[in-house]
Amino acid sequence: MSETMTQTERHSFEAEVSRLLHLMVHSVYSNKDIFLRELISNAADACEKLRYLAIAEPQLAGEGGFAITLSADKEKKTLVVADNGIGMSHDELKDNLGTIARSGTRAFLENLADKGEGQALIGQFGVGFYSAFMVADRVRVVSRRAGSDEAWAWESGGAGTFDLTPVDLAEAPARGTIVELHLNDSSLAYAEEHTLERIVHEYSAHVPVPIRLDKGEETRELADGSALWVKPKSAVTADEYKEFYHHVAMAWDEPALTLHYRAEGRQEYNVLLFVPREKPFDLFDPSRKGRVKLYVRRVFITDEAEILPAWLRFVRGVIDSEDLPLNMSREMLQKNPVIETIAKGVTGRVLGELSKLAETDAELFQKVWSSFGAVIKEGLYEAPERRDELFKVVRFKTTTSGDGWRSLADVVKDFKENQTAIYYALGEDEKQVLASPHLEGYAARGLEVLILTDPVDAFWVRTALGFEGKPFKSVTQGEADLDGVKPLDEDKADEPGAEVAGLVATLKEALKDDVADVRTSVRLATSPVCLVASDFGLDRMTEKLVARQEGKSALGKPVLELNAGHSLIKALAAKAAAGDTAAVTAAAPLLVGQARILDGEAPSDPAAFAASVATLLEKSLA
Incomplete structure (x- = not known):
């Protein structure tokens, strides 16, 4: 080792790591056991990474296989977690243990500090290693990268700085990492054999690397590293599934759905997947990456293979193929026919199981849908070939559903x-949609309308042909085809009189620069006016979204519809019939402004609108 590599280096943690460590040390958590799960998971990942690299470079792994070894000394107040995995170089120790290189760190810290949810959040933001400071007042990490002739020690008391020191190879592992915790006085139970055995059994029994307890003169195996997913379903208990889910998903909730099966035929593969109950923190990450781990004959390959579509990215678990070559590159994975076949089969199976869950446990399915419905609906747009399957799964809030959810089959059954x-209304939130005047005529006839408030709704509903032969139709586009459906109270149904025809003609001329057309409406019941899109244009909400993206106020002129039975429209019609064109022309922009306000928008000229309202008030009070 050269002269320049014999000096200890002192570095400061990045600001957010320092804050995190302070919280770890000074906050109280209901379950500190998770620190060992995190360290074991890190060790298992290191072994899996080397197992993968050794496919192309066998000399890196050598002989003897992989293992995680625990050892403790209560008198010395130490606990050691060692692995013979990939190890870390000087720069990797500095970067990996001195920086949190994962988006969402700030949100993690806010929750950790403000809500005390450390137990639920640790493991989700790449901060698992730092949980060691919940039980240790000092942590020393000695690591040697596989194939390297250098070893380094990282050491910190969690007080804002860490030291990096070169280590003589005689005192370092042949490869891998040794994490030594100097336990604080309140955590000495973690140096006891029965405590370590309990934690390993509870949290880490099914990591794919053997876990051993070094007792000095003998070594005892705590977990055999057997892959849970290759075992028969009948040989796995519910607790084992839950433990493995916590490990593979880095989550603390219970899975809502567990899929465990072996596919046989042209391609053979084992599947162990979980549908969570709670949203993972990265559900709406712009990358939309899945987190299913791909193995080939129990060798970890990648967790970035596009096996499940992005709209099922909340699913966690493992897929282990028997038919892929061990030495295949990640680039080869992208367009591999075996992967495509597996993806098709597993996607269909997940949708089938979700559909079954909806039928057998509506309450649990509703929790799943509340968490992931907005993501699943992305498939309606991105995977039109899967729409028939997805239509069995998707649920909607409607104008008659109250707090519940409705399937399309429910809606059609109650036609x-x-x-x-099948009528639908797009909007930014349920409250806004329910306040829309466009729903009045449908409500007056007892017609159920889908309430669509997720961003993807505006796109899939335009490309979907329909369901069971029934097309989707927006309540804000084109003429409302309600003439064939009787109002619930037929006595309140007014037919437009001849006077209204004269009003329509006058308004068309007065508003020719602002609207594409003026006509009477059957979709209105209590409001005087509303704006709708033309028969062949975009839905009103979709038009707004597209215009917003293009930096425009609007893409085209709307259609103004009048409620012929409303007292205001009747009064204006009488003015038009009496030849008072000036009064109608003066009222025309007010009608459009009112319609825009009812539509959740501001008048196109707020100042002019306000002035006109003031003038009317003055006349009425004079």
């Missing part, structure tokens, strides 16, 4: 006589 379409 009114002469109803020909």
Whole structure:
């Protein structure tokens, strides 16, 4: 080792790591056991990484296989977690243990400090190693990268700095990492054999690397590293599934759904997947990456293979193929026919199991849908070939559903006589949609309308042909085809009179620069006016979204619809019939402004609108 590599280096943690360590040391958690799960998971990942690299470079791993070894000394107050995995170089120790290189760190810290949810959040933000400071007042890490002739020690008391020191190879592992914890006085139970055995059994029994307890004169195996996913389903207990889910998903909730099966035929593969109950922190990460781990004959290959589509990215677990070559590169994975076959089969199986869950346990399915429905609906747009399967799974809030959810089958089953379409209303939130005047005519006829408030709704609903032969139709586009459906209270149904026809003609001329057309409406019941999109344009909400993206106020002129039975429209119609064109023309921009406000928008010219309202008030009070 050269002269320049014999000096200890002192570094400061990045600001957020220092804050995190302070919280780890000074906060109280209901379950400190998780620190050992995190260290074992890190050790298992290091072994899996080397196992993968050794496919192309066998000399890196050598002989003897992989293992994680625990040892403790209560008198010395130490606990050691050692592995013979990939190890870390000087720079990797500095970067990996001095920086949190994962998005979402700030959100993690806010939750940790403000809500005390450390137990639920550790493991989700790449901060698992730092949980060691919950039980240790000093941590020393000695690591040697596989194939390297250098070894380094990282050491810190969690007080803002860490030291990096070169280590003589005689005192370092042949490869891998040794994490030595100097336990604080309140955590000496973690130096006891029965405590370590309990934690390993509870949290880490199914990591794919053997875990051993070094007792000095003998070594005892705590976990055999057997892959849970290759065992028969009948040989696995519910607790074992839950433990493995916590390990592979880095989550603390219970899975809502467990899929464990072996596919045989042209391709053979084992599947162990879980559908969570709670949203993972990265559910809406822009990369939309899945987190399913791909193995080939129990050798970890990658967790970035596109096995499940992005709209099932919340699914966690393992897929282990018997038919892929061990030495295949990640580039080869992208367009591999075996992967495509596996992806097709597993996607279908997940959708099938979700559909079954909806039928057999509606309450649990509702929790799943509340967490992941917005993501699953992305598939309606991105995977049109899967729409028939997805339509069995997707659920909707509707104008008649209350706090519950409705399937499309439920909606069609309750169609009114002469109803020909599945009606929907797009909006930014449920409250806004329910306040829309466009729903009045549908409500007056007892018609159920889907409430679509997720961003993807505006896109899939335009490309979907329909369900069970019934097309989807927006309540804000084109003429409302409600004439065939009787109002619940037929006495309140007013037919437009001849006077209204004159009003329509006058308004068309007055508003020719602002609207594409003026007509009477059957979709209104209590509001005087509303704006709708033309028959062949975009839905009103979709138009707004597209215009916003293009930096425009609007893409085209809307259609103004009048409620012929409303007192205001009747009064204006009487003015038009009496030849008072000036009064109608003066009221015309107010009608459009009112319609825009009812549509959740501001008038196109707020100042002029306000001035006109003031003038009307003055006249009425004079």
